[in-house]
Amino acid sequence: MASLTDNGALSPMVRKLAAWAALSPEDERAILELPYTVRSFSPGGYIVRDGDKPQNSCVLLSGFAYRHKIVGDGGRQILSIHMKGDLVDLHNSLLHTADHNVQALSQVELACIPHEAVKELAFARPTVGVAMWYDTLVDASIHREWIANVGRRDGRTRTAHLLCEFGVRLETAGLGSTREYDMPMTQEQLSDCTGLTPVHMSRSLKALESEGLVRRTKRAVSIDDWGRLAEAGDFRPDYLHVTMPGIPLL
Amino acid sequence: MASLTDNGALSPMVRKLAAWAALSPEDERAILELPYTVRSFSPGGYIVRDGDKPQNSCVLLSGFAYRHKIVGDGGRQILSIHMKGDLVDLHNSLLHTADHNVQALSQVELACIPHEAVKELAFARPTVGVAMWYDTLVDASIHREWIANVGRRDGRTRTAHLLCEFGVRLETAGLGSTREYDMPMTQEQLSDCTGLTPVHMSRSLKALESEGLVRRTKRAVSIDDWGRLAEAGDFRPDYLHVTMPGIPLL
DNA sequence: CGACGTGTTGAAGGAGCTCAATCTAAGTGG
DNA sequence: CCACTTAGATTGAGCTCCTTCAACACGTCG
Known part of the structure; x- marks a missing residue:
């Protein structure tokens, strides 16, 4: 009986994905065995810059981060806030070139996984793949609510x-x-x-x-x-x- | 040599996905062979209603559609506009219950594909799966730009x-x-x-x-x-x- | 023809912005 | 331990972009 409290660094990712699909113990183990390197950022540190071509997908292990865009007149719009377990950078890394910035809000620990490994896992284990896909859809759903929030509420x-x-x-x-x-x-x-x-x-x-x-x-x-x-x-x-x-x- | 001009009804979907990944002729054929039923809507017709639990993913074959939310004071916010080839409803159908409305803007022809069939294809043919995933990511990217647009531009x-x-x-x-x-x-x-x-x-x-x-x-x-x-x-x-x-x- | 949906225009009001001063809390260095 | 600095929060006053309300114009369609 594989334990959820496995102390692998990627357990926040397991926790998050387990909310979206019923992962088997093998699924969980496969996630925990993904290759990764841990990086940390101080508040304000740039995790991804608009225009970057990141090779990694990142999972937030601790702390908070935010995505944002800078518009023509210099104004900044924050697009989303991210916390422990969030797959912060699937978007940018699969899209090849980043169309927005990701910045640390607090002290942040990040696990960076080569996006090829993420892709392989997604297709080797469809349940995991569905969970990741679902996660990106929930992200988009939050984006839609934010559009309505800034567009039509006082x-x-x-x-x-x-x-x-x-x-x-x-x-x-x-x-x-x-x-x-x-x-x-x-x-x-x-x-x-x-x-x-x-x-x-x-x-x-x-x-x-x-x-x-x-x-x-x-x-x-x-x-x-x-x-x-x-x-x-x-x-x-x-x-x-x-x-x-x-x-x-x- | 399979031809791209195959007159299957789902060819707009092939065209769209082919923009995101290099589909093999077999990939294209597999898409065209998806089971589907065609439905049409008049301008203003509801394709999905907030709260629905749709069983199908839809591809727009012709015409225009839009997603929108109604906020508490009755205001409406349009979230995105969709046109030929767009996978209008992957989001809602995979998320089980719709959190917004989809409505026809003009006369619309829609191909409805059972979402189980979509899922199977995505995992049976990773290239197609990547293309669909990519498509949802581009959708989210457009959402982010809209957040910035309504939030920070005059x-x-x-x-x-x-x-x-x-x-x-x-x-x-x-x-x-x-x-x-x-x-x-x-x-x-x-x-x-x-x-x-x-x-x-x-x-x-x-x-x-x-x-x-x-x-x-x-x-x-x-x-x-x-x-x-x-x-x-x-x-x-x-x-x-x-x-x-x-x-x-x- | 009248009715309706859509677009245009004017005038007045308001939600939110800009600019600027003040206040607080938390450093930081002496 | 205190003077000084700095980032963030608060408050006030005036202004503007956008809204609201209302009237009118135009085209289409019954």
């Missing part, structure tokens, strides 16, 4: 939505709960997630706080009444495609 | 960007050129792509027209100076991951 709602998403994702990653979590992001970074200015992000957060929807202490967020925050953020978690018993569906 | 720039994207994609699909194309969308739909109001979309288009960047006659668009429009739209086509000799890289 500042306060966008902000609340983002806080809800973080709660659910951190809980599924085992890094917090929908009641309380730590998120090491500045308000400038939050504003770049939502297409707002830092000034307006500050005001939106204060508004949510003064309504009693969130409490903040440093970078920690407490949510006393999930239902009210979800309502304020027009948040329904279905687009995350997680089904955890602990997560209130509104 | 109305005029967003609009120009969208017109550029249509030009390139229609040209690669063989439905027009970057000099001139038809796009059967109302200004209300265009505004829902960009997170603007119909009124402001009208003004943005007029502005681009009065600057001589586009000419419009009904739903047809002419672009005399691609470089200037691309500049105005902050458009660089790399995120589309197409490499066609005909497309100016700015």
Whole structure:
């Protein structure tokens, strides 16, 4: 009986993929036996730069990272936030040349796997392949929700939505709960997630706080009444495609 | 020597996937031999509804379709536009339950393939599988550009960007050129792509027209100076991951 | 012909931006 | 331990891009 608590460095990847498909013990072992090298980054360090041609797919082992694009007038748009277990760079490495940047948000540990090895595993073990494919589809689903968030919700709602998403994702990653979590992001970074200015992000957060929807202490967020925050953020978690018993569906 | 001009209904799918990976004649034949049923939709018809559990993956054979979400206050955000050859519904069908709507923009012909058959083919023929995976990654890449577009560009720039994207994609699909194309969308739909109001979309288009960047006659668009429009739209086509000799890289 | 969908135009209001000052907390060096 | 620096957060005031509301124009189709 292979144990899930195998202390291979890639176990966060196993945990993540196991959420998408029923992996056999052999599947899990095959993932853990992938060749990899570990790299670490300090906050702000570039993991991938727009235009790079990366040879590796990366799995986030610890810490947080974000993807972003810089537009013509110098503005930055954050495209997604990544945490432990996320396959950060399947996209870029399979697409040959990166069309956006990936940067460390906190201190980050990364396992880099040659993308040929990822491809081989995907096709040698269809269950693993389906799980990886599924993972990329969930990523795209989150992208779609973000398009709707920045396109059609006002500042306060966008902000609340983002806080809800973080709660659910951190809980599924085992890094917090929908009641309380730590998120090491500045308000400038939050504003770049939502297409707002830092000034307006500050005001939106204060508004949510003064309504009693969130409490903040440093970078920690407490949510006393999930239902009210979800309502304020027009948040329904279905687009995350997680089904955890602990997560209130509104 | 299998011919590419095989008149199987699924040839638009072959054409599309062949752009992403070097398919062998056997690969192409295997795609064309997928089981399918053809369905057609009138403009406005729902192909998939939020919450559905579709059993099929769909390929667009002719016409245009769009994905969209409705947010809490009733606003609509269009997430992507699809044209001949696009694998419209891999996402929804593999994710079990749809998190957005897919609707016909014009008269549409669709080939519906049981998603089990798609999955089997993907793993029986890794080259085809890689092409399909690649296709979903390009889809996600377009989503990321849209996040940046609605999040960090002003109305005029967003609009120009969208017109550029249509030009390139229609040209690669063989439905027009970057000099001139038809796009059967109302200004209300265009505004829902960009997170603007119909009124402001009208003004943005007029502005681009009065600057001589586009000419419009009904739903047809002419672009005399691609470089200037691309500049105005902050458009660089790399995120589309197409490499066609005909497309100016700015 | 009237009705309807679509696009255009004007005027007024507002959500969010810009600019700039102030405040706080956490270093850092002496 | 304190002065100094710096990154981040907050607040205010004025401005602008975009929205809202409403009227009107145009073409199509019953």
